[in-house]
Amino acid sequence: MHPFSYTRVSDTRAALDAGRRGGRYIAGGTTLVDLMRETVERPRALVDISALPLREVTVTRRGGLRIGALVRMAEAAAHPRVRALYPVISQALELSASAQLRNMATIGGNIMQRTRCSYFRDVTAACNKREPGTGCAALHGVNRTHAILGTSDDCVATHPSDVAVAFAALEATVHLLGPAGERTVPFADFLLEPGSTPSREQALRPGELITAVEIPALPRPLKSGYLKVRDRQSYEFALTSAAVALHIRGGVIREAKVAAGGVGTVPWKLPAVEGRLIGQRPSDALWTTAAERAADGARPLPHNRFKVELLRRTVERQLRVIGGGK
Numbered sequence: 001m002h003p004f005s006y007t008r009v010s011d012t013r014a015a016l017d018a019g020r021r022g023g024r025y026i027a028g029g030t031t032l033v034d035l036m037r038e039t040v041e042r043p044r045a046l047v048d049i050s051a052l053p054l055r056e057v058t059v060t061r062r063g064g065l066r067i068g069a070l071v072r073m074a075e076a077a078a079h080p081r082v083r084a085l086y087p088v089i090s091q092a093l094e095l096s097a098s099a100q101l102r103n104m105a106t107i108g109g110n111i112m113q114r115t116r117c118s119y120f121r122d123v124t125a126a127c128n129k130r131e132p133g134t135g136c137a138a139l140h141g142v143n144r145t146h147a148i149l150g151t152s153d154d155c156v157a158t159h160p161s162d163v164a165v166a167f168a169a170l171e172a173t174v175h176l177l178g179p180a181g182e183r184t185v186p187f188a189d190f191l192l193e194p195g196s197t198p199s200r201e202q203a204l205r206p207g208e209l210i211t212a213v214e215i216p217a218l219p220r221p222l223k224s225g226y227l228k229v230r231d232r233q234s235y236e237f238a239l240t241s242a243a244v245a246l247h248i249r250g251g252v253i254r255e256a257k258v259a260a261g262g263v264g265t266v267p268w269k270l271p272a273v274e275g276r277l278i279g280q281r282p283s284d285a286l287w288t289t290a291a292e293r294a295a296d297g298a299r300p301l302p303h304n305r306f307k308v309e310l311l312r313r314t315v316e317r318q319l320r321v322i323g324g325g326k
């Protein structure tokens with residue numbers, strides 16, 4: 001580990017001051033500290049924000065949900081409002097990491113977590129995300145768990161978060177506070193596809209702090225849920241996953257929100273699948289037809305061709321679970 005300074009702040013102004021001076025925010029520390037130990041990350045100044053008053057879950061005036069950036073994953077998952085309004089969020093969180101990690105890790109830190117690509121985490125390997133211009137060892141290496149959507153010639157790493165897939169599906173908004181004041185960014189624009197600059201991963205400006213994630217109100221009744229497919233049933237990242245929310249009224253699907261995880265360089269929204277669902281009556285045939293569009297545009301790598309079919313099946317199964325049928 002490289003030497004670093006550590007400051008604990010208790011108000012947002014002090015946090016922003018430290019952030020403006022180049023300090024790196026640390027919340028639960030469950031992933032940043034690992035990366036520092038591996039010398040993948042070498043911040044010179046840590047600013048511990050865990051005491052900031054960003055730990056509330058509130059229902060917005062319009063009936064959406066605002067989850068403070070420092071709400072622990074376990075707290076968010078168990079929160080009665082989250083469970084009642086958006087089970088897809090609770091399920092995505094409960095299927096993440098381990099109980100110990102979920103007790104420490106925060107919502108803000110979760111969406112900011114970096115890829116689990118083993119070449120990114122190996123400082124001796126070529127990685128454009130870690131060291132721009134060095135190449136991408138995963139392109140011709142072991143790439144079974146890598147992305148098939150949103151990739152570029154410079155990076156094929158997946159975004160590992162589960163709850164980010166639910167946020168993408170539900171079209172959440174990220175609330176930010178920075179030296180220039182407050183702003184909001186649609187979740188779809190917050191995490192960035194790698195393109196030719198894979199080291200730039202989020203739309204955060206220098207010194208900006210995530211204060212909350214807001215999920216918009218959606219028409220009710222709304223059924224939602226998260227399916228995660230992985231090599232083992234616990235304590236493992238997704239090979240594929242699907243977050244699905246459906247509003248069905250009068251026997252017709254009026255609203256459909258669908259996104260996939262484990263397959264994209266960012267959580268992957270599936271508008272073509274949603275388009276096939278809206279206005280239709282639920283049926284087994286519909287789930288199959290809609291899921292056929294799940295892997296549109298996929299560019300599989302030599303070791304992960306299986307993800308194309310696995311993604312299609314994951315989406316089809318979760319549509320059936322939420323929408324009904326065998």
Ligand SMILES: Cc1cc2nc3c(=O)[nH]c(=O)nc-3n(C[C@H](O)[C@H](O)[C@H](O)COP(=O)(O)OP(=O)(O)OC[C@H]3O[C@@H](n4cnc5c(N)ncnc54)[C@H](O)[C@@H]3O)c2cc1C
Nearest residue numbers: 027028029030031032097105106108109110112161162210
């Ligand atoms: C063994 C293991 C298994 C895991 N499995 C899963 C899994 O299956 N699914 C899953 O989704 N996740 C998984 N994770 C990741 C875990 O969820 C993250 O480590 C955790 O959510 C990070 O939150 P944190 O508060 O500890 O972040 P920290 O480690 O404190 O910070 C992470 C990053 O976020 C930044 N940051 C934190 N808060 C803010 C803020 N408010 N504003 C701006 N920047 C901020 C930090 O600067 C840092 O860059 C796993 C982690 C481990 C170690």
